[in-house]
Amino acid sequence: MNRRTLLASAAIALAAPAAMAQDEPVKAGFIYVGPIGDGGWTYEHDKARLAVEEHFGDQVETVYQESVPEGADAQRAITQMALSGADIIFTTSFGFMDPTVEVASKFPDVMFEHATGYKTADNLSTYSARFYEGRAIQGHIAGSMTETNKIGYIASFPIPEVIRGINSAYLHAKEVNPDVEFNIVWAYTWFDPAKEADAARALIENGNDVILQHTDSTAPQAAAQEAGDVITFGQASDMSEYAPSPRVSSIIDNWAPYYIDRVQAVIDGSWESQQVWHGIGEGMVEIGEISDAVPEEVRTSALELKERLASGEYHPFTGPINRQDGSAWLAEGEVADDETLLGMDFYVEGLTGEIPN
Template identity: 50%
Template sequence: MANFTRRSVLKIGGASLALPLLGQAAFGQDGPLKIGFVNVGPKDDNGWTFGHWTGAQALEAEFGDQVEITFVESVAEGPDCERVLRELAQQGNKIIFATSFGFGDYVIKVAREFPDVVFEHATGYQRSENVGTYNARFHEGRAVMGTLAGHLSKTNTIGYIGTFPIPEVVMGINAFTLAARKVNPEIKVNVVWLSSWHDPAKESDATRALIDQGADIIAQHSDGPAALQVAEERGIVGGFGQGADMSAFAPNAHLSAIIDVWAPHYIQVVKDVMDGTWVSDDSWPGIAAGEVVIGPYNEKIPADVVEAAEAVKNGIVDGSLNPFTGPIVDNEGNERAAEGEIIDDAGLWAMDWFVEGVNA
């Protein structure tokens, strides 16, 4: 398992992060405020990058000609990312949003060279005076999807397409499985790892393999609708959209979706930079804040199952339900949370183990 966690963020802390990066005058410039986006996939992936593209469009709608946006697509998590980040800074972009986990080290490196530029890293854990991080509590949405799966699976076998075994992905798999097994303790979740965020061919092949292993529902952390399209072709119970409503690609198989809504965060960051009040921080809202939205339920889902899923969603919103409330046992038989104990945020970001029922 990878060892990156957000414990580092808690140690970075310090007084410097509690103060504005620079005074308002430091961001004064002629013409519009230039804003860059660096993305791991294409904006038409109909998932993760599409969500950020929607957020970028919201900035244009909110600020009009006060902003000028450069949206760079399909940047690999490696040296190419460093080049793109540096070029955006050299071109005068005063805010740069880097929207994939693997960009993190390069964001920190380039940010040191451009202290007057604000960098915001999606799903990251490393911060500095001019680098903030932001994310969404996707695991909350996965608990809702897991509830649906627990009720709907006929084979008691769920297929899960994983990307990289980092804490964010691991906690999503675990939240999904805990919710599904709360409904049906016989559920097992088989995980296939892609080592990629967006690779339609790999996603399709993985889906076929999981279905051949008995899965009648597919969940995913990958970015596009390829898995759902295979589910549609094979006629299984269905699957879930990731990052966006993907029902147009699989109207029968698409059961619901976890929809990412980045616009409020992007608008707030731009306002703060314009006002000179931006500070390096870590933003991690979820369903209650509207950053994670549960998509429409397929009409074929029985009303009582929708009601059960909505009860989980509403419990998360009002604070009466936490997906990681014990008892929780891992897939090696070790107790990870006692009855009534809740795994806190630090524990979630250190999560390098899987709950009972996961085969990964």
């Protein structure tokens, strides 16, 4: 499903060595969809930027722009960063994909790295994490701990990454609790604390005693804390200020090793376009500490699941699994292929409601 923009390969071959010839440090730029203080997605990307600074010292200069809206504003921001002399630019949201492709076509001597997308070019790589592995662990804990059998899920946008997460969490909650139901609220935002809090409160008022989220702020944790007797999970970052209750564990995005590796490639003149999709095994997805609010037997089984995922012994999408309409998707023991997962646009059997357009 990769669509490549053709650029002159000779231009790319010269781009990275040019950085080596400079006396000035390599300049690495970062475009963020949210504020660096969001406590979640952008916070972790910026932690990784700071790790780049610490690792390379005077060899590298980093710059960033936060709270960049997806769309035309993103194209302007990326263009300005390229014009300012950036050697490599990381654009860190799915909605930055087409703007990144457009700007990359105009700056063949700049290296671009786009998070969670699928379009590449000679000077444009993609990278993402297998968040659905962490969702499997969250679903396992959530299904084991709910007392109402109702789990709320605050979803951002109906893109494959988010749909994969919902499906993975549901399958693993259902595995340990056949009576569980998921109630999904589409927030249509990555970061909007007021909207996220409203979604969490609405779910709680309707009897959901576990809240999962694919949005970036800690507002759902605050809403759950106000309500009491509701558990949550950190998203993208540990959000440990809400431990041991309501936050019982978290998915943590660890971008630093990847960013350091790709900046080093620019310094070395070895940067090449690639597509990376790493998970728990490679360390790009981490599981935050499971708090004492989780029963010991659930904690143990969740950590066992984590080890099976890390080793590759187990895949979260292993059949038999049907689609929402009851049609067969994966046979007994069959594992989903990456192409299907990357384009996932359907719910699995048992989930209710429709995926918005």
